Amino acid sequence: MLKYRLLSAFVLIPVVIxxxxxxxxMGFAVVTLVVCMLAAWEWGQLCGLSSRAQRVGLAVLCGLLLALMLFILPDYQRTIELPMVQVALWASLAWWCGALLLVLFYPASAxxxxxxxxxxxxxxxxxxxxFFWGMVALRSWHYESSQYSGSLWLLYVMFLVWGADSGAYIFGKLFGKHKLAPKVSPGKTWQGFIGGLLTSAVIAWLFGIWADLNVTPGVLLACSVVAALASVLGDLTESMFKREAGIKDSGHLIPGHGGVLDRIDSLTAAVPVxxxxxxxxxxxx
Known part of the structure; x- marks a missing residue:
């Protein structure tokens, strides 16, 4: 299993970068749209759609909705100024606050x-x-003045999430004793959680030295800490829904990693937040 995880990571990370x-x-938005359609296909299983036709229909409907929203965008260079994008991001902030309550009070909240x-x-x-609009908004940030400014911001968030995930896994294996959320995900520990946050902090510091992100340290710290915490919440929330659905992985598209949702669950929270x-x-x- 570890071999497949490493091979998939070696292939997927360069592709993402x-x-x-x-x-x-526009090209990045289309690729993200396809990823979201695959995520919607897998979410169908989490919400009780048992037939393949129903899940395909959900994926197609998701793709059509996002494509329609993309089609009516007047200017990709100022995506964040569009009301529908702002509404989506504010809704995400509210949803993940609600999801935190669902996780904290699970299984009663179910x-x-x-x-x-x-x-x-x-x-x-x-x-x-x-998640889709967070990816698009960050990628198009200041695109008119620098083609790679938004790319650096997205890469930064991804490094935060990957750092939190990898650090939690390593520290959890080495020092994990106290369960973080045993009723939701028994394998996660407080030691892994703290180790993941420390790993994210180191990565954020090193990334900030390497890349000129043009933001004050206080703002960057606040956004980074909340995003790292949100990434953990995204993982726990998907684990909660998978537990209710009685499945271990959301899918089997990625060898050693499970489904698309299993790979982007942390990003679905961290990116829009x-x-x-x-x-x-x-x-x-």
Whole structure:
């Protein structure tokens, strides 16, 4: 299993970085749209859509919705100024605050949504659509003056998330004793959680030295800490939904890693939350 995980990582990471820096905003948006369609396909299983036709329909509907929203965009260089993008990012911030409560009070909180397919579909929309717009908004940030400015910001967030995930895994294996959320994800520990945050902090510091992100240290620290915490929440939230659905992995598209949602669950929270804080709360425009 570890061999497949490493091989997949060695293939996927260069592909993701190439897409960030080589594709223009429209091309990057289309690739992200495809990823979101695959995530919607897998979310169908989490919300109780048992038939393949229903899940395909959900993926197609998600793709059509995002494509329609892309089609009516007047200017990719100022994506964050569009009301529908701002609404999506604010909605994401609200949703992840709500998701925190669902995770903290699980399994009692599941009584609220366990038997409602509609609610689980809404949760999926609040997870996938803001993630899409967070990716697009950050990628197109200051594109008119620097083609790679937004790419650096997205790479920064991804490094934060990868650092938190890898650090949590290593520290959890070495020192893990106290369970972080045993009713949601028994394998996660407080030692791994703290180790992941420390790893993210080191990566953020090193990345800040290497790349000129043009933002005050205080704002960068606040956005980074919240994004790293959100990444953990995204992972726990998907684990909660998978536990209710009785499945271990959201899919089997990526050898050794499970499904697309299993790989982007942390990013679905970290990216829109980071974009909302950076571009709407602190107004780094």
């Amino acid at each position: 190439a897409a960030l820096f080589w594709l223009p905003p 009584n609220f949504w366990r038997h409602s397919r509609v609610l689980r579909l809404i949760f999926g929309v609040l997870t996938i659509v803001p 980071f974009a909302c804080l950076l571009l709407l709360v602190f107004r780094i425009l």
